[in-house]
Amino acid sequence: MDNFQEEGSAPHMKGWRTNSAQPSLPESHRSLHIPHTGSGLKKFLAFVGPGYMVAVGYMDPGNWATDIEGGSRFGYTLLSVILISNLMAILLQHLAGKLGIVTGKDLAQATRDHYSKPVAIALWILCELAITATDLAEVIGSAIALNLLFGLPLLYGVIVTAFDVLLILLLQNKGFRSLEIFVIVLIATIGICFGVDLILAKPHFGDLLLGYVPSAEIITNPGMLYVAIGILGATVMPHNLYLHSSIIQTRNYNNDEKGKRQAIKFMTWDSTIALTLALFINSAILIVSAATFNKAGMTTVSDIGDAYHLLTPLVGTTLGSVMFAVALLASGQNSTLTGTLAGQIVMEGFVNIRLKPWLRRLITRLIAIIPAVIVTILYGEKGTQELLVFSQxxxxxQLPFAVVPLVRFTSDKNKMGQFANKLWIKILAWVITIIIILLNIFLIVQTFSG
Incomplete structure (x- = not known):
């Protein structure tokens, strides 16, 4: 299998040990046609999709608790942190997509090729833990949404989420484009729900805009700094880097220099527009929290369930709470789908183990459900909220173990040729990497020290 080389795949570059590899996501590899004639808009639309699948990870249930807490405690101040996190994500996702287009390898394959086998296996295990943690957040988020909307007990909601594997299997059998369309529809649902909540919350527009301007208080106020780091940690998702470097290869772009440059340009537009939408949704969660809870003097709201119940009396209609819960359910289901793909990509890329997608999905989901069921039985709703934080x-x-190889590979002229990062991008990428590592170390130390 390791000697497989698909016609039209990326030529070998001297920086890589192997001449060829099994293509990433082989069942979908280069399956979507890119028109060679017609307008630039027509070609761009053929590339639309992967960016939205990546954007899903930036608005998953793990983000909700930190955004709600940030808004209720500090008003609009931490909007600047969401903006900065999003700008970091835009650059990192650009690098991930570029790696896949130029080399024909996803980040997991590139890591396996570059490092020794023991190191690659260690990185794979860490990545699997991260994907399981992501899946855990999706299980809990979906279960909470089902409880809020239909009164379904949390334990039953956790068990019900096991069956979404059937939905994933159905969509995968209909082709990769159907997966992308489904994701885009769910993102639109989340956007509409929060659009309604923003109208109902009636935020102060001037204060809202000022929130996007960084404040020195974020650094000097320990409580604010902790929540800010939590927002950043929940925003930049490691599995998205593996995902993007793979799914961009579903497009059948020309494999020459011109074709790759065009693919990189359209890929960057696609992911930047999609992540801007993710910025709107993450901002909306914090803005609604600030305009309702903080304005009413409720500065300790961080629980998703509490936020749902408190919204109705504050905005004067149950519609606000219903929109909130529907968006949460859509977020959980969306993240489930992309988490499955990421799991398949890292398993195949790191260790070349190939399982049927439905089996891979079932294994990942069961690993996430077991701790969720145990915690729900023993500790109830409070325990699931704490488990949600722990998953983040x-x-x-895991984040540094994905970001460092990505920046290193895309900055290497031997591996990327003329597509290697320019000096200013290289410097910016390493600065972002160092900031992410330092802030995440601080977050982990603070979390375990209480």
């Missing part, structure tokens, strides 16, 4: 800490631990 695990993601923080």
């Amino acid at each position: 800490v695990i993601l923080s631990l």
